Amino acid sequence: xxxxxxxxxxxxxxxxxxxxxxxxxxxxxxxxxxxxxxxxxxxxxxxxxxxxxxxxxxxxxxxxxxxxxxxxxxxxxxxxxxxxxxxxxxxxxxxxxxxxxxxxxxxxxxxxxxxxxxxxxxxxxxxxxxxxxxxxxxxxxxxxxxxxxxxxxxxxxxxxxxxxxxxxxxxxxxxxxxxxxxxxxxxxxxxxxxxxxxxxxxxxxxxxxxxxxxxxxxxxxxxxxxxxxxxxxxxxxxxxxxxxxxxxxxxxxxxxxxxxxxxxxxxxxxxxxxxxxxxxxxxxxxxxxxxxxxxxxxxxxxxxxxxxxxxxxxxxxxxxxxxxxxxxxxxxxx
Numbered sequence: 001x002x003x004x005x006x007x008x009x010x011x012x013x014x015x016x017x018x019x020x021x022x023x024x025x026x027x028x029x030x031x032x033x034x035x036x037x038x039x040x041x042x043x044x045x046x047x048x049x050x051x052x053x054x055x056x057x058x059x060x061x062x063x064x065x066x067x068x069x070x071x072x073x074x075x076x077x078x079x080x081x082x083x084x085x086x087x088x089x090x091x092x093x094x095x096x097x098x099x100x101x102x103x104x105x106x107x108x109x110x111x112x113x114x115x116x117x118x119x120x121x122x123x124x125x126x127x128x129x130x131x132x133x134x135x136x137x138x139x140x141x142x143x144x145x146x147x148x149x150x151x152x153x154x155x156x157x158x159x160x161x162x163x164x165x166x167x168x169x170x171x172x173x174x175x176x177x178x179x180x181x182x183x184x185x186x187x188x189x190x191x192x193x194x195x196x197x198x199x200x201x202x203x204x205x206x207x208x209x210x211x212x213x214x215x216x217x218x219x220x221x222x223x224x225x226x227x228x229x230x231x232x233x234x235x236x237x238x239x240x241x242x243x244x245x246x247x248x249x250x251x252x253x254x255x256x257x258x259x260x261x262x263x264x265x266x267x268x269x270x271x272x273x274x275x276x277x278x279x280x281x282x283x284x285x286x287x288x289x290x291x292x293x294x295x296x297x298x299x300x301x302x303x304x305x306x307x308x309x310x311x312x313x314x315x316x317x318x319x320x321x322x323x324x325x326x327x328x329x330x331x332x333x334x
Contacts, residue, residue: 030059037063042070044078057082065095072099080110089117097124101163104131108163116166121217129161133221136172141180143187148235151187151196153203154227155179159218169217179223182207193230200225 030049037044044063052059062081069076076095085091094113101108106127116123136157144150157179162169186206190196196203204223213220286292 033059033063037067040067040070042067048078052082055082055086057085061085061091065091068099069095072102074098074102076110080114084114084117087114087118089114093117093122093124097127100124100127100131106130106163112163112167116163119167121166123166126161126163126166126217129159129218130163133158133160135159136175137226138176138179138183141183142231143184144234145187145190145193145196147192148233148238149193150231150234151193152229152231153183153187153200153225155183155204155207156224156226158221158224159213160221162213162217162219165215166217170215171217174216175212175218175220178210178212179207182210182212197228197230200228 031046034044034046034049042063044059044066049059049063052062062078062085065081066076066078074095076098081091081095084094094110094117097113097117098108098110100106101113104127108127113123116126136159138155138157140152140154142150142152157175159172159175183203186203187193187196203225208220208223283292283297287297
């Protein structure tokens with residue numbers, strides 16, 4: 001019994017080792033994939049598949065892509081497919097793009113397709129846009145004609161991918177910006193907004209003639225004006241704002257002149273008061289020099305009193321003139 005148990009244990013261990021070796025061999029050498037490639041006419045050596053495993057390249061991805069290319073009539077080398085995968089590219093997408101381009105009679109080589117894919121662009125989508133153009137709708141763009149009326153327009157731009165300029169060419173944002181700039185320029189050069197409303201096709205023709213697709217990854221096929229709306233009267237609004245500004249400037253200048261007049265009036269009043277303050281001093285000097293007598297002084301006072309009484313009866317409300325002191329200075333007093 002002991003010898004039989006040892007033989008069974010040894011046989012089980014040998015079976016497990018054999019299964020493990022077989023599983024490792026099938027993993028390193030994918031026999032079903034090798035048979036599928038051979039049956040499809042895209043033969044790949046078994047050692048090549050093992051080498052792909054060692055280079056950490058998934059054989060299923062490479063072989064499946066090559067089978068698709070061979071069935072479509074394209075001869076792609078395994079080294080190119082492996083190199084593109086190791087560079088971080090999408091092998092399946094590149095092969096599908098090459099097949100689509102070949103069926104649509106679009107000249108596209110593997111190196112250019114791989115470069116487009118590694119540049120971060122969707123090469124398959126680019127080929128599809130070459131076959132079926134894409135319509136880009138611009139946002140609502142506001143512009144002002146020469147008569148001061150604001151117009152708001154929306155356009156639809158039909159573009160097709162230019163494969164030759166896809167690497168390094170500008171994208172959709174540049175197309176939208178250039179078309180918007182052309183629309184603003186065209187509307188701004190119009191003499192009247194009515195002319196734009198009557199002939200909106202003039203905008204598309206003028207913008208299209210500028211060659212806005214230069215340096216971009218697309219080719220502009222057409223520019224169509226989808227909608228034109230009338231906005232505000234910007235010219236009248238600017239005139240109103242200018243008139244208000246001029247009014248404020250005039251008011252400020254008038255206030256400045258009024259302040260200067262008030263200051264001048266105050267200054268003149270001060271001079272009058274200063275001059276009136278000199279009268280008693282002059283009278284005293286006249287008394288000292290004998291040029292003014294007492295009777296002359298009293299007659300002057302009587303005239304002043306009569307004038308004040310008449311003003312009071314007439315109700316003029318004017319203030320009484322500055323009175324000289326009742327006690328005249330004595331002649332010769334110091």
